[in-house]
Amino acid sequence: MTHDELIQMKKGYIDVHCHVIPHIDDGARTTSQALRMIGIAYKNGIRTMVATPHYEVSRYDNNIEKIIKYYNKVKMLAKEKYPDFNIFLGNEVFYSYGVIDGLNEKRIFTLGETDYVLVEFSPNDSLEHIEKSLYELINGGYRPILAHVERYENVIKNHRNTERLVEMGVYIQTNVSTLAGKSGHRIRGKVLKLIKRDLIHFIGTDAHSDGRRAPEAEKGLEYVLKKTDEETAYRLFRDNALKMLNNEYLEED
Numbered sequence: 001m002t003h004d005e006l007i008q009m010k011k012g013y014i015d016v017h018c019h020v021i022p023h024i025d026d027g028a029r030t031t032s033q034a035l036r037m038i039g040i041a042y043k044n045g046i047r048t049m050v051a052t053p054h055y056e057v058s059r060y061d062n063n064i065e066k067i068i069k070y071y072n073k074v075k076m077l078a079k080e081k082y083p084d085f086n087i088f089l090g091n092e093v094f095y096s097y098g099v100i101d102g103l104n105e106k107r108i109f110t111l112g113e114t115d116y117v118l119v120e121f122s123p124n125d126s127l128e129h130i131e132k133s134l135y136e137l138i139n140g141g142y143r144p145i146l147a148h149v150e151r152y153e154n155v156i157k158n159h160r161n162t163e164r165l166v167e168m169g170v171y172i173q174t175n176v177s178t179l180a181g182k183s184g185h186r187i188r189g190k191v192l193k194l195i196k197r198d199l200i201h202f203i204g205t206d207a208h209s210d211g212r213r214a215p216e217a218e219k220g221l222e223y224v225l226k227k228t229d230e231e232t233a234y235r236l237f238r239d240n241a242l243k244m245l246n247n248e249y250l251e252e253d
């Protein structure tokens, strides 16, 4: 692939997992930091971002007005600087009892007002707990996306675990930093195996700052291109997320 083709392809990546809204969680601390994060994302070819502040009972309880206020502020300032940059609103939901009520009552945000919900668990949670919780979301009419699958030892240890979740109707997200090798070779190898089996649907930067956890995409993209093909890279970095934001199913045409 030529450099120009690569640049062309970089138009319009979609980051479905990013802590870019300031004053809400452990992500961006200020509006100016949020804008610097967007600047980094833009340079990395990202043109659409779903802001996903943590939702966790008694730790990050959603203050809806505050989230919407800063979301609108960042969105407006980003538009002034980058007219072709879009931000949608969501949550990264730490699953617990009551989450479905919260979603139904719109106290917890789905991704961009679709039926898709980004869900996380504790790294050591059992496969049974993860499976049962995700099933409850599906049963409640939602389409759960498991955030950073590589973080759950009990899921990632065998690709069949992820396969079972996907067969149940769960979608799977991996962090770009993992594809860039930041979680080590073993984990990256396992994620690549999942990609080759079509068991990864979305990438996210899971960015929290403009420093160590910045919204970078380039290295992860290069890895996917090297190890798979353009179609796979497009699907993970853009096409699936486009369908998701239109609230469509991802199944092949």
Ligand SMILES: [Fe+2]
Pocket: 017, 018, 019, 092, 206
């Ligand atoms: Fe996150």
